[in-house]
Each structure stands twice: as structure tokens, then as C-alpha cells.
Amino acid sequence: MQVHSIFKSSIVFCIFNVFMGSAQQNSIVPEQPIPLDREVIVDTLSNGLTYYIRENAEPRENAELYLVVKAGSLQETDGQQGLAHFTEHMAFNGTKSFPKNELIDYLQAAGVRFGADLNAYTGFDQTVYQLPVPTQNKEVFKTAFKILSEWAGHIVFGSEEIDGERGVIVEEERQRGKNASQRMSEQLLPVLLANSRYADRIPIGKMEVIRNFEHDTLRAYYKKWYRPQLQGIIAVGDFDKNKVEDYIKIYFGQLGESGETVIPETYTVPGNTNSLVKIVTDPEFPYTVATVMYKHPRKLIKTEGDFKNAIIRSAINNLVALRIAEEIESGTAPYLKASASYAGYQGGIGNLDAFTVQVVAKSAEELQSAIYGVMDQVNRAVLHGFTQSEWERVKLNFINAITKNYNEKEHVSSKSFVNQYLKHFLYGEAFMDMDYSYEFYKKGLGAITLEDLNQTVRSWVADQNQIILLQASEKDKEALPNEDVLRSWVNSFDRSVEAYVDSGNHEPLLAEPVKGGTIVSTKRVKSVGVTEYTLNNGVKVVLKETDFKNDEILFSGFSPGGVSLANEEDLPSAKLADNIIASSGAGSFNSIDLNKKMSGKTLAVSPYIGTYSEGIKGYAANKDFETALKLMYLYFTRPRKDTTTFNTILENYKVSLTNKYDNPIAVFQDSVNVAMKGRGAWAQGMDSMQLKTVDLDKALKFYKDRFKDFGDYTFVFVGSFKKDSIIGPIAKYLGELPSTGREETYKDVGIKPIPGIFERNVYKGLEDKATVVLAFHGDYTSSPENNMTLKALKAILEDRLVKRLREKESGVYSPSVAVSHVGIPNPYYSLSISFSCAPDRAEELISATKDELIKILRDGANEDDLNKFKAQNLRQHEIRMRQNSYWLNYLKSQYTHGQDLAVINNYGKRLNKLKVSKVNAFIKEYLNQRNQIKLVLYPESYGHAQSSD
Numbered sequence: 001m002q003v004h005s006i007f008k009s010s011i012v013f014c015i016f017n018v019f020m021g022s023a024q025q026n027s028i029v030p031e032q033p034i035p036l037d038r039e040v041i042v043d044t045l046s047n048g049l050t051y052y053i054r055e056n057a058e059p060r061e062n063a064e065l066y067l068v069v070k071a072g073s074l075q076e077t078d079g080q081q082g083l084a085h086f087t088e089h090m091a092f093n094g095t096k097s098f099p100k101n102e103l104i105d106y107l108q109a110a111g112v113r114f115g116a117d118l119n120a121y122t123g124f125d126q127t128v129y130q131l132p133v134p135t136q137n138k139e140v141f142k143t144a145f146k147i148l149s150e151w152a153g154h155i156v157f158g159s160e161e162i163d164g165e166r167g168v169i170v171e172e173e174r175q176r177g178k179n180a181s182q183r184m185s186e187q188l189l190p191v192l193l194a195n196s197r198y199a200d201r202i203p204i205g206k207m208e209v210i211r212n213f214e215h216d217t218l219r220a221y222y223k224k225w226y227r228p229q230l231q232g233i234i235a236v237g238d239f240d241k242n243k244v245e246d247y248i249k250i251y252f253g254q255l256g257e258s259g260e261t262v263i264p265e266t267y268t269v270p271g272n273t274n275s276l277v278k279i280v281t282d283p284e285f286p287y288t289v290a291t292v293m294y295k296h297p298r299k300l301i302k303t304e305g306d307f308k309n310a311i312i313r314s315a316i317n318n319l320v321a322l323r324i325a326e327e328i329e330s331g332t333a334p335y336l337k338a339s340a341s342y343a344g345y346q347g348g349i350g351n352l353d354a355f356t357v358q359v360v361a362k363s364a365e366e367l368q369s370a371i372y373g374v375m376d377q378v379n380r381a382v383l384h385g386f387t388q389s390e391w392e393r394v395k396l397n398f399i400n401a402i403t404k405n406y407n408e409k410e411h412v413s414s415k416s417f418v419n420q421y422l423k424h425f426l427y428g429e430a431f432m433d434m435d436y437s438y439e440f441y442k443k444g445l446g447a448i449t450l451e452d453l454n455q456t457v458r459s460w461v462a463d464q465n466q467i468i469l470l471q472a473s474e475k476d477k478e479a480l481p482n483e484d485v486l487r488s489w490v491n492s493f494d495r496s497v498e499a500y501v502d503s504g505n506h507e508p509l510l511a512e513p514v515k516g517g518t519i520v521s522t523k524r525v526k527s528v529g530v531t532e533y534t535l536n537n538g539v540k541v542v543l544k545e546t547d548f549k550n551d552e553i554l555f556s557g558f559s560p561g562g563v564s565l566a567n568e569e570d571l572p573s574a575k576l577a578d579n580i581i582a583s584s585g586a587g588s589f590n591s592i593d594l595n596k597k598m599s600g601k602t603l604a605v606s607p608y609i610g611t612y613s614e615g616i617k618g619y620a621a622n623k624d625f626e627t628a629l630k631l632m633y634l635y636f637t638r639p640r641k642d643t644t645t646f647n648t649i650l651e652n653y654k655v656s657l658t659n660k661y662d663n664p665i666a667v668f669q670d671s672v673n674v675a676m677k678g679r680g681a682w683a684q685g686m687d688s689m690q691l692k693t694v695d696l697d698k699a700l701k702f703y704k705d706r707f708k709d710f711g712d713y714t715f716v717f718v719g720s721f722k723k724d725s726i727i728g729p730i731a732k733y734l735g736e737l738p739s740t741g742r743e744e745t746y747k748d749v750g751i752k753p754i755p756g757i758f759e760r761n762v763y764k765g766l767e768d769k770a771t772v773v774l775a776f777h778g779d780y781t782s783s784p785e786n787n788m789t790l791k792a793l794k795a796i797l798e799d800r801l802v803k804r805l806r807e808k809e810s811g812v813y814s815p816s817v818a819v820s821h822v823g824i825p826n827p828y829y830s831l832s833i834s835f836s837c838a839p840d841r842a843e844e845l846i847s848a849t850k851d852e853l854i855k856i857l858r859d860g861a862n863e864d865d866l867n868k869f870k871a872q873n874l875r876q877h878e879i880r881m882r883q884n885s886y887w888l889n890y891l892k893s894q895y896t897h898g899q900d901l902a903v904i905n906n907y908g909k910r911l912n913k914l915k916v917s918k919v920n921a922f923i924k925e926y927l928n929q930r931n932q933i934k935l936v937l938y939p940e941s942y943g944h945a946q947s948s949d
Contacts, residue, residue, distance in 0.1 A: 028447055030305030037433040040421070041241055047257050048229030049152075051248050052421040054236045056414045059879045061136040063237025064414045067129040067148045068425055070232075071225035073201040074124045075264055082205015083213065083221045085122040086169060090218070091129060092118075093161040095150035100161065101807065103147060107131075108868045110140040111875035114802070115814065122203045124349055125264065126426055132415075134875055135239045142247055149251035152231050157219050167810025169210050175813045175836045176204070178767035180284035180663070184471055191278040191467060192293075196269040198349060224262060228255045232425040236414040269350035271295065275466040275491070277483040283474040283766065286659035287336075288361040290371050292490050295465035298344065298351040300429045308444050309456070311398075315448070316457050317341040318394050319386050322595075323377055323500060329591050331644035335370035336360040336655055340378055342460060355460035362655060364476035371489045376497050382461055384499035385454030395445050396600030404602055404621055406438040407551045466491075473659055505593035509630050517735010519727065527902035530891070531723050533731070537739035538711035541730055542891060543723045546884055551621050553719035553726075554888045557632075557734075558615035558896065559712050564747040564825075566702060568681050572690040573698035578609040580649055580696065581703045584642035586634035591645065603628040607635045607707070611682065612746040612824050613896070614706040615713075625726060629733040636707045636737055639700065646696045657688050664765030668937040672773055675758050675933045676830060682749035711739035714895050718888045748825040753777040759934040763943025770839040772846060773832060775933035776926060780821050780829035784903045787821060788910055789922045790829065791873065794819040796865045796919065797856065801833065804852050811837050811845045823897055831926060832933075839938050846934070853927055860920035870911055877907055 036042070041053040073084045092114075094100045104114050111134050112118050120129040129151055133144040176182075193199035233252065235244050272295075301310050320340045327333040337360040345352035357378055361370035412434075420431035468490050472480055481489065517539075523532040533541040566574035585591045602621035605628055608614065616635065620628035660666045670685075677683035684690075715734060717726070753775070780786070798817035805812040815835040822828055837845050880886040894901050 028304045028308055028444065030303060030308070032304045034301070034303060034307060034430040034432055035436070036424075037431055037436075039433060040431065041245060043245075045228065045249065045253055047253065047255055048227075049231050049233065049252050049255065050425060051233040051245075051252070052235070052425070053241045053244050053248075054414075054417055054421075055239065055241050056236050056412065056417065057238050058411050058413050059238070059882065061134055061238050062414070062875075062879065063133055063135050063141065063144075063235060063239055064418055065131040065133060065144055065148060065237075066232075066234040066418055066422070067131075067151055068232040068234065068422055069127040069152075069226060070125065070230040070426060071264055072123045072125045072127055073203040073205070074197055074267055075225050076201060076205075076221065078200075079209065079213065079217055080221050081201065081209045082169070082203075082207075083209070083218050084127060084225075085203050085205060086165065086210065086218055087155070087222050087226075088120045088122045088127055088129070089165050089169060090155050090157055090161065090222075091120065091151045093165060094156040094158055095147070096154035096156065097146065097150060099156070100158070101803075105868075106143075107133075107147075108799075109864075109871055110134065110137065111871040113872050113876075124198060124201060124203065125267075128422070135237060141239070145244075145247040145251045148233060149255065152226060152228070152252065153255040155222060155226075157215065157222065159215055162215050162218060164807065164810050166210055168806055168813060169204075170207055171806075171811060171813040171837060173204050173207060174769050174838065178769040179665075179765075180282040183766075184280045184282055184285065187280045188278055188469055188471075191276050191469070192346060193269055193349075194272070194276060196350065197267045198269060225264075227262065228252065228257060229261060230264070232422075234418055234421045234425075236417045236421075238414075267350065269295070269345070269352055271465045272467070273464055275468055275487050277468045277487050279470040279472075279480060279483060279486065281472050281474045281477050281480070284662050284664065285471060285473050286656070286662055288364045288367055288370075288472045288476060288480075289470070290359050290361070290367065290486070290490075291467075291469040291471075292357040292375075293345070293467040293469075294355045294460060294462055295345055295467070296342075296353045296355065296460070298348070298353050300427055302428065302430050304440070307440060308447065311441070311444050312448055312452055312456050313342045315391070315394055315398070316381075316386075316453055316460075317343075318397070319390055319453070320377065320381060320457075322390070322394075323380075324374070325595075326592050327373075327377070328648065329645070331648055334362075334366065334373035336362050336652060338370075338374040338377070340374065362651065363658075364472055364479040367470075367472075367480070368489050372492070372495065375490060375493070376495065378461060379493050379495075380497045380500055381454075381457045383497060385457070386450060387500060387502050388450060389502045390500070391450060391453065393596060393599040398445060399442065400600045400602055400621075402438060402441045404551055406434055408549055409434045411549050473662065475662075504596045505589050507588055509587065509589070509597065509627065509634070511588065514633065514733055514736050516732035517737075519731050519735075525901055527905060528891075530901060533727060535731055535735040537735055537737060538713075539734050539737065539739075540714045540895075541727070541734065542714065542716040542895065543721075543727065544716075544718045544887055544891065545721060545723055546719060546887065548882045548884055549720050551720055552619065552884055553622065553625055553628075553717060553721055554619045554884045555628075555715065555717045556615060556617045556888055556892050557713055557715040558613050558892060559710070559714075560613055560745045561706060562610045562612045562614050562746055564612050564682065564749045565706075565744070570695075570698050570702065571681055572686065572694045574609070574702045575686065576649070576653075576694055577699040577703040577706075578607055578614075580646055580699045581639045581641075582607045582635065583649060584640040584645040586631060586640060587638045590640070590642060598627075601627055603631070605631040605635065609703070609706050611749070611751065619719075622721060625721070626729045629729055633733045633736070636710070639703055639707070641696065641700050643696065646699075650691065650694060653686060653691050654688070657686070657691065664762075664937060664939075665771070667764045668762050668771060668935070671760050671762055671935055674754070675760070675773075675935060676753050676775065676777075676832075677751050678754055680750040683751045708738060709740045709742040710734070710737040711741060712743070713737075716888060716891045716895065718884045718891065746825060752826065752828060753830060753931065753933065755931055757932050757934075760936075761943075762935070762937045763940050764937065765939045766941075767939055768839060769836055769939065770842040771834070771836050771937040772842055773834045773933065773935040774846065774849060775830055775832040776928060777828060777830040777931045777933070778926070778928060780827045782821055782823050782827055782897075784906075784910060785914075785918075786922075788873075788914060789918055790819050790821060790831075790926070792861075792866060792869045792914060792919050793922050793926065794831065795869045795872070796861045797831075797833075797852075799865065799868070800852050800856060801835075801849060804848055805835060805845055809845060809848055811841050811848075815849075829926060839942055842936055842938070846936075856923055857927060860923060861916055863916055866914065866916050866919060870914070874908065874911055877911075 117132045135141045340357045342355045345354040359370045359374040361367040423429040517536045521534040531543045585594045601624040603624045605618040607616045801815040805815045812835040819831045
């Protein structure tokens with residue numbers, strides 16, 4: 001589906017979190033340091049620990065607390081490889097005041113979810129612990145600082161817990177790796193990290209070390225590197241900053257300095273005079289991908305000059321991305337996908353940045369033309385630079401994005417601030433207040449010239465520090481070039497490259513005025529603050545005003561029907577209809593011109609056709625809301641037929657399907673889909689044979705049929721508007737949509753889990769890794785009480801399985817339980833358990849899982865189980881209730897199923913009234929033995945072994 005998101009989220013994030021600077025003066029002073037945000041308390045305790053404190057009201061009554069350690073895998077000795085990461089794990093296995101698992105149990109009972117909230121990560125030069133906590137419970141909030149302080153200096157490292165965690169980390173390495181990506185990385189990293197300590201200090205470590213290290217070796221790492229002068233505390237949230245500072249002084253002031261000062265050595269990745277080239281293939285890798293990198297010294301943002309240069313880099317990234325997207329959309333690109341951008345090298349390691357160019361070829365045989373195509377785009381920018389009209393559009397987008405973020409400064413989430421303070425603590429990068437940033441950004445854009453852009457992009461491509469990588473399928477090995485030929489393809493710039501010529505459609509979005517509709521009735525639903533309108537054509541409009549954001553309107557329009565109403569012979573065309581037509585532009589604008597037309601606007605409009613419904617969804621800033629309505633109107637009434645777009649989409653599908661079944665997960669997923677959805681035509685995914693039958697005219701015909709009668713449509717709008725101000729434009733454009741009085745609903749197309757016992761072993765893949773899916777399903781009666789109880793069952797069962805499979809058996813890293821309940825066309829539920837493990841332990845761990853199921857069926861849940869669920873769910877509900885997206889989805893669901901809107905008001909009461917007896921009744925009913933699924937993915941070698949037996 002084509003989404004007209006005028007400023008990509010990654011760019012917005014970059015502006016918001018990185019490009020924050022100052023502009024109190026009339027001109028940019030390159031060497032002028034950027035002043036730090038005065039709203040942040042930054043100080044250092046006498047023992048050397050640094051802390052950052054900022055009050056922030058979103059989300060309400062919550063705080064983000066972080067412990068940052070300036071040590072990671074680079075600080076390990078040869079015999080400690082992997083122990084920085086192991087130390088992080090041990091923080092959750094017992095501290096001075098919280099033995100063994102008591103810490104996790106305490107936080108879960110306080111509403112903190114393990115994994116989703118409570119978490120940590122280890123990098124090359126840092127270890128970071130994150131603890132989001134509620135602040136309304138003063139004792140819990142205070143205790144959170146005690147927990148952070150004990151992570152900082154009082155982890156217990158019990159021998160039994162250390163040995164139990166070995167298997168967990170082995171399984172983490174298995175779950176995250178043991179695939180084509182890991183195998184190829186093991187060949188590429190020695191090139192990417194050549195002649196550096198990084199190559200020998202990958203954070204996950206060496207499994208030989210993990211299995212065999214002496215306990216004191218782990219304790220020695222902790223003793224040496226976990227010391228106050230290498231630690232920082234970040235606290236952002238809805239709290240009293242003075243109280244927080246007191247807590248930090250109380251708990252962290254007690255930490256000793258641990259003897260002599262230890263300063264971590266600074267490491268980098270050395271430069272290379274000649275190009276480093278590496279070609280790797282793998283039987284399970286589905287694409288042909290070439291990557292070219294040009295390493296550069298890292299550029300931190302500390303001064304006004306740094307800030308201006310950061311804007312320039314972001315602008316060039318955007319300009320090049322737009323050119324590549326335009327070439328792909330025009331159908332002239334000799335590649336499937338491509339990108340070219342300047343960013344931190346491998347995520348920012350070694351004090352390096354890199355300009356990285358990547359291209360996905362249509363096939364191995366077309367690799368040369370793909371490389372020439374993307375390198376021509378780079379060379380075009382280097383030789384001819386950018387045009388003023390391109391730069392003006394990008395400036396519009398930048399100003400639009402920074403203005404929107406500035407307008408939302410009162411609603412910035414606490415987590416959004418954390419990364420700025422983390423970078424300041426680790427690297428000394430500036431963090432800045434939003435007023436200063438906003439003014440500087442406006443001034444900086446005005447000061448940047450085309451020559452600034454053109455000169456900078458020319459500096460990105462150099463003769464030295466170049467790395468060239470090629471990844472491809474093993475079966476395409478014979479079609480690939482050797483290293484010398486690959487290097488020559490990348491560095492061949494003797495082709496004639498013409499300057500970019502900008503063009504566009506300058507017509508108005510709607511050439512003819514819309515007469516508009518009228519409102520025929522109005523109804524106020526006070527219980528949820530909603531107003532319903534019925535328009536002259538039968539369209540129902542639902543408006544909910546909120547103050548969660550200052551400038552955000554979300555919307556969704558929907559109607560029953562969907563692909564379920566397609567003829568089976570036309571099903572492949574119907575399934576792709578929304579993607580094909582929505583990607584083709586609208587009205588007189590093709591996709592390229594439409595994107596240009598939307599420059600400087602914040603909106604997204606995306607029509608869709610699901611299995612049982614069709615509709616449209618999106619968002620808009622207030623100033624762009626009427627434009628979004630116009631675009632909606634065009635997608636509904638003037639869809640485009642575009643052969644170029646059609647061929648491009650089919651080509652993408654063709655390439656993705658060509659090697660799909662070389663991937664063991666794709667093969668396994670087919671079995672999962674059969675088990676969970678059945679074998680009917682509507683349940684099947686697209687395959688190569690079906691793709692050949694997709695017809696553009698049939699797709700357009702089906703799309704038009706789904707959007708030709710709006711008499712049964714409901715449109716929900718949620719956000720920062722006044723209903724009296726927006727109902728007029730809504731009635732104008734939506735009231736003009738056609739309505740023929742057609743009455744229809746969806747058709748039951750048989751998408752449902754296969755009844756009875758379904759078991760299947762799949763043998764695919766090279767690695768020593770098994771993937772297990774166990775599921776239960778059956779008929780279900782949806783109600784607010786039942787749905788809540790089903791969620792409780794899921795949470796309690798997952799907690800039990802973590803304790804059994806991860807902590808007791810040390811055989812699984814992160815077992816997962818998922819539940820869903822479907823109301824259309826026939827209500828049913830499904831509950832699935834999934835995990836990865838060693839193949840030779842799969843049956844043992846399945847038996848352990850079943851043993852836990854037997855126990856919970858026999859003994860039921862207990863009050864502690866349920867209270868944890870209640871605390872966590874209530875906290876998440878309170879956060880969600882102040883999110884426009886949550887309200888949009890809730891209202892859409894209630895209107896789709898014809899359910900009472902006011903049930904949300906009793907959520908807390910329902911949660912409080914939920915009894916253990918109700919949960920245990922659900923356990924007996926829904927962990928039933930009648931409909932079960934057992935699927936296991938084993939490596940191919942296991943299948944051969946069974947055949948020989």
C-alpha cells in the first residue's frame with residue numbers, strides 16, 4: 001500500500017533527538033559550543049558517579065530509569081569473552097537485597113513487565129540497564145533506585161545461578177543466530193572489523209568460554225569495571241526532581257570507589273589504503289546484495305558548526321533517498337531496492353562514521369547493472385550535485401517535521417530524552433532544549449546553500465577506507481564475479497551520467513471542486529466523549545476529541561466485505577489489488593508526482609482491502625487535514641491504473657518468491673499457516689504460480705467494486721481537533737462519496753485452525769536449532785470479561801514457562817505465549833506456545849512444557865499470579881488511555897462488532913473483580929485436549945538420521 005508519509009519516521013527521529021541546537025544569535029558560529037538543556041540536572045557524586053535528572057509528564061505517573069556502565073565486551077580479557085553480557089544477565093539473578101528471582105517477582109508485582117519493560121543490553125563499550133517504573137507508589141519508586149544501585153555494586157553472582165545461566169546464554173545465541181545471517185556475518189565481520197579489537201570481542205562472546213569459565217573470572221570482570229566513576233544514572237519522568245536527586249545520593253553515594261582509577265582504553269577500526277572486498281554465499285540466503293562503505297572519522301554534535309553539518313548530512317541522505325525511490329517508482333531502476341546514506345559505522349563503533357551504499361539486484365545475473373545503477377546515482381550527486389527545487393522540497397519537509405515536534409514538546413515521552421543523555425555520558429555529545437533547537441534549525445536551513453550540500457557529498461566518496469561486500473545464494477555462485485571484477489564494477493565511473501532533471505505535476509490535487517454532502521443527524525455518546533454524525537449518503541462519522549497530542553489526527557474508515565467477496569478464480573488479483581492500485585498514485589498524479597505534491601505536509605493515507613473488510617487509514621497534522629480528505633476522496637473515486645507500478649510490484653514479488661523456500665523459517669511458516677488458518681484458497685499465501693495469474697484489469701475492477709458504495713461505511717477520527725471545525729470538511733468530501741444502497745457483508749471463506757490433533761515435523765535448515773510451536777484452539781464467546789481472562793491466562797502461563805524452560809531447564813532463552821480471539825466470521829480463540837532450542841532437547845522441553853500445563857490444569861493459578869497480571873495490565877491500560885492510536889483501534893473494534901462503547905470505562909473495575917476461580921475455569925476450558933497443534937522445525941540432518949534409522 002502506498003503511504004504518503006511526507007517525512008520518514010527515521011528522519012523525524014534524527015531531527016528530534018540528534019539535531020537539537022541553539023540559535024540565540026543571528027549567525028552560526030562554527031566553534032561555539034552548544035549550551036546544554038537547563039531543564040536537566042547533571043552532577044557527579046564524590047565517588048565519581050554521574051547522574052542526569054529531568055522532570056517530564058508523559059506518560060503520566062511513570063519514569064524511565066537507566067544505569068549506564070562505560071564498559072562492555074571490549075574490556076574483556078581473552079578468557080572473559082562474553083562475560084560482559086553474562087554480567088548483565090546476572091543482574092536479574094540476585095542482588096544483595098533481592099536473592100535469586102525475587103527482584104523480578106517484586107517488579108512484576110509492581111506492574112513492571114519482564115522483557116517488555118525491565119531489560120538490559122551489552123555493547124562493545126557500554127552496558128545499559130533500563131527500568132521503567134510507576135511513580136504513584138512512592139515506596140516502589142524509591143526501591144527502584146535501590147535496585148539500580150545494587151546492579152551497580154551489589155550483584156551476588158551465586159554459583160548455582162551462574163551455572164544455571166550458562167544454558168540460557170547458549171540458547172540466546174541459538175535463538176538470535178544459527179541462521180544464514182549469522183553464518184554470513186561470521187565471514188563478513190573479520191573484514192568490517194579488520195585488524196581491530198572489535199573483531200575478537202563480539203558481545204555475545206564465545207560459547208566455549210560461556211560453558212567453561214571459572215566463577216571468579218566473571219566476578220573479576222564485575223569488580224574491575226562496575227565502579228562509580230564509570231557509571232551514570234539517567235532518570236526522566238513524572239516525579240519531583242529533588243526527591244530523585246536525594247534517592248541517588250542515598251543509594252549511590254554508598255558505593256565505594258573500588259581502589260585505583262580504571263580508564264577503559266579507546267579502540268578504533270584502522271583505516272585501509274586499498275579496498276577490502278569479501279564475497280560470501282549461503283544456501284539459505286534469498287537475495288543478491290552488494291554493499292559499499294566509505295569509512296570516515298566520527299562526527300559528534302558539540303558545536304554550532306557540528307549541528308549545521310549534521311543538518312547537511314541528513315539533507316543529503318534525504319535527497320539521495322528520494323532520487324532512488326523515484327527511479328524505482330518510474331520503472332527504470334536496474335535494481336530491486338537500493339539505499340545510500342551517511343551514519344555511524346556499524347551502528348557507531350570505533351569512533352567512525354560511514355557512507356554506505358547498498359543495492360539488491362533483481363538476480364545474480366543482473367548484479368553488474370544493479371551496481372552500475374546505484375553507483376550512477378551516487379556519481380550523479382558527486383558530479384552534478386542537487387537542484388534548487390529538490391532542496392526547497394526537502395527544506396519544506398524539514399521545517400514541517402521540526403515544527404510538528406516543537407508543537408508537541410509538552411507531550412514528548414520520557415524515553416525520547418534518554419538517548420540524548422546516554423550519548424552525552426558516553427561520548428560527550430551535546431543535549432539541547434527544544435526552543436534552542438527549533439530556532440537554530442530554522443536558521444541553519446536558511447544558511448545552508450546548494451554548494452554546502454554538493455561539497456559535502458563529494459567528500460563522502462574517497463579512494464581510501466573503502467569496503468565492498470557481496471552476499472548471495474549459494475546456488476548463484478557461478479554467476480557471481482570474483483573480487484577483482486566486483487571491485488572494478490563498483491569503482492567504474494567512466495560511464496556518462498547526466499544531471500538530475502526535476503519535474504512534477506503542478507495541477508491542484510482536485511481539479512474540479514467537490515459539491516459536498518450534508519449532515520442529516522447527530523448523536524452524542526457522552527460516556528466516551530464521542531459524537532456520531534450520519535451524512536446524506538449514509539456514511540457514519542465518529543469524532544473523538546483528545547488532548548493527548550497538540551497536532552495529531554488519526555482516522556480509519558471501514559466497511560464489511562473485503563477479499564472474502566472475490567471470485568476464487570480472481571483471488572490472486574484481488575489479494576494484491578490494494579497494494580497495486582494504492583501504489584499507483586491517485587487522480588492525475590502518479591506516485592512520484594504525488595509524493596512531490598505532498599512536500600511540506602504531515603499526512604499518510606492508505607486504502608486497504610483485508611480478508612473481511614475494506615477501508616482506509618492514516619493520519620494528518622491539523623493544517624494538512626483537508627488535504628488528507630482530498631486524497632481519501634481521490635483514492636475512492638479516481639484510482640489510477642499504472643502499468644509501470646504493476647510491473648514493479650510483480651517483479652518484487654517474483655524475486656522474493658524465487659528463493660523463498662531456501663529459508664527454513666519460510667518453509668516452517670507454511671506449516672504454521674496451514675495449521676492455524678486451514679488449507680482453503682483464502683488462507684494461502686501468494687506463490688509463483690498464483691503470481692502469474694495476477695491481472696491489472698482484474699485488480700482494478702475488484703478495487704473499484706470494493707470502493708463504489710459507501711452507504712455502510714463508518715469513519716472514526718481521533719485527535720487534536722474541535723469537532724465543529726472539522727465536521728464541515730468531513731461532510732464535504734465524505735458526504736460526496738457514492739452510495740447505491742447496496743447491502744452486503746463478508747463471506748465465510750473457511751479461515752480457521754484445523755480441528756482435532758494436528759502434528760507435523762519439518763526438516764529444513766543447516767543449523768543445530770529447533771523451533772517449536774504448540775497451540776490450542778476452539779470455539780469462543782467474546783465478551784469484555786472473557787477477553788480479559790484470556791489475557792490473564794496468557795500472562796500467567798508465560799510466566800510459568802519462563803520459570804520452567806528458561807530458569808529451571810536452562811533450555812530456552814525466551815518462551816513466548818500468544819493468544820488471539822477472532823469474532824468474524826465465526827468466533828474462535830487460539831493460544832500458542834513457541835520457543836527455539838537445541839534439536840536434541842526439543843522433545844524433552846516439549847515434555848517439560850506439557851508437564852507445566854498438567855500442573856496448571858491440576859493446581860490452577862494463584863493469587864500472586866493474578867495480582868502480577870493485574871498490576872502490569874492496569875499500568876499499561878493507564879498509559880494506553882492517553883494514546884490516540886489506542887482509542888482509534890478501540891472505537892473501530894466496537895463499531896465493527898456492534899459492541900457497547902462504554903465498556904472501556906469499567907476496565908479497572910473488571911480487572912479488580914477478576915477472580916482466580918474465573919482464570920482457573922478458563923485454564924480447564926481453553927487448555928483443552930480436543931484441538932491441539934504441535935509443529936517442530938528440525939535441521940535437515942535430523943530428517944536424514946530418522947530416514948536412515
